[in-house]
Amino acid sequence: MLSNKEKRFLRKVAVEKDALKFNIGKEILNKNVLKNLDNALEKHEIIKISLLKNSFSDNDDKNTIILDLVSNLKVEIIEQKGNTLLVYRPNLKLKGHIVLPK
16 A cells, blocks of 8 residues: 555656656457556556446446456555556566665
């Protein structure tokens, strides 16, 4: 679980690094989409995921998709604004990985 200080830091990093953005639409969460998101997290640690309106019918459906994302990718949600998520998964093997403040 990330502290508020760590989340603030990660939001700042996402803006500075211009975090990679993925749009999830009709395909929702098939194996290829999850694999692409997983690869992006391995290389960048922090990404934005935008859920297009045609990928869910109501808020319960959207929340289910978000929970599936979190459980399948083992990520922390840093921020959620509307249909856009900013997620983080540390990768200590990555050269120049993100070091969180203490």
